[in-house]
């Protein structure tokens with residue numbers, strides 16, 4: 408693990424040019440790499456030699472960013488993927504096969520919930536959801552002999568619940584399985600789940616890490632701390648892989664067994680690899696991640712305080728508020744800030760919420776969160792529009808809920824725009 412501060416790693420981590428090499432991570436826009444001998448290529452294929460040979464498996468532009476993110480999270484290795492969805496899929500399918508089972512916090516990203524409920528079930532991998540506030544006994548009750556992992560989000564999108572990482576890690580380890588944490592919203596700048604016992608971290612880099620809404624991407628990071636041999640639950644790590652002449656991952660790669668297996672098995676076979684250009688853009692975004700996260704948090708804290716006092720706002724959910732149900736967890740896991748995303752209810756319900764959104768000028772209506780520009784989304788009229796008010800209530804999304812992603816503009820300008828739209832939302836003529 409690097410001894411440099413996170414700020415320095417954001418700017419310079421992962422790429423140390425030698426004499427005369429480019430100062431900036433180069434875009435190596437090449438699918439393949441040239442070698443002088445067949446023997447060398449054979450060694451690459453047998454994983455006896457390290458080196459790039461095909462961009463589906465590895466690429467120098469991606470590798471630089473992988474090293475940066477591994478250093479930021481405090482892990483032994485990382486693998487970039489084409490999207491956040493691909494990162495979560497890679498993490499779970501490196502651990503689970505048909506007939507296996509895992510446990511997930513119920514408070515997670517909608518796309519992840521679909522992946523778990525629909526596609527992984529179709530592949531024969533079963534999930535049990537538990538409350539993000541589950542007790543140790545609740546989590547324990549969900550374990551089965553074929554359970555292979557526990558999954559949760561540090562700060563859930565969109566519910567904004569804060570995961571008790573230590574409690575989930577303890578439950579996972581008591582059953583000899585790893586804890587996977589989706590750390591997309593805080594980023595390693597605000598929370599490093601490995602410091603609290605998580606074993607594997609995934610991200611959608613499409614959000615704050617890229618930060619400018621220019622490149623879809625994901626990453627899987629390995630802490631290197633899970634003991635696959637001692638667990639006894641992971642024969643795929645401790646028994647020979649016939650597709651690599653009987654290689655045993657836990658022996659050949661030691662603490663990096665998981666991330667190597669994710670690359671040479673999952674990525675080899677599924678191919679959800681990032682474009683070199685996207686790796687370059689991600690790196691460029693990450694050079695200012697530490698500055699942006701600080702500003703996202705300060706702006707969101709100001710906006711949340713404004714909304715909490717506003718008569719046209721029925722309720723505010725932001726983990727950074729002193730009134731948050733998760734205030735104790737925030738103090739423990741996220742002392743420097745939580746994220747820039749706030750949800751709130753507009754008085755007057757669905758109609759007023761739509762009027763509010765349509766009246767915004769600076770804060771844009773987009774299907775995205777967590778980039779430099781402030782944005783808003785009303786799930787009841789967009790992503791969840793097929794559901795009735797009763798169905799929405801059942802999954803915790805009320806018709807009045809709007810999700811505000813607070814950007815890094817001047818906080819006064821953001822608040823002024825919200826204020827004028829809130830007053831427009833209450834105009835009787837609209838109703």
Ligand SMILES: *Cc1c(COP(=O)(O)O)cnc(C)c1O
Nearest residue numbers: 490491492516564591611613624
């Ligand atoms: C957006 C998001 C994802 C999915 O990432 P994509 O890059 O859109 O595939 C996963 N987890 C969280 C928390 C997200 O916000």
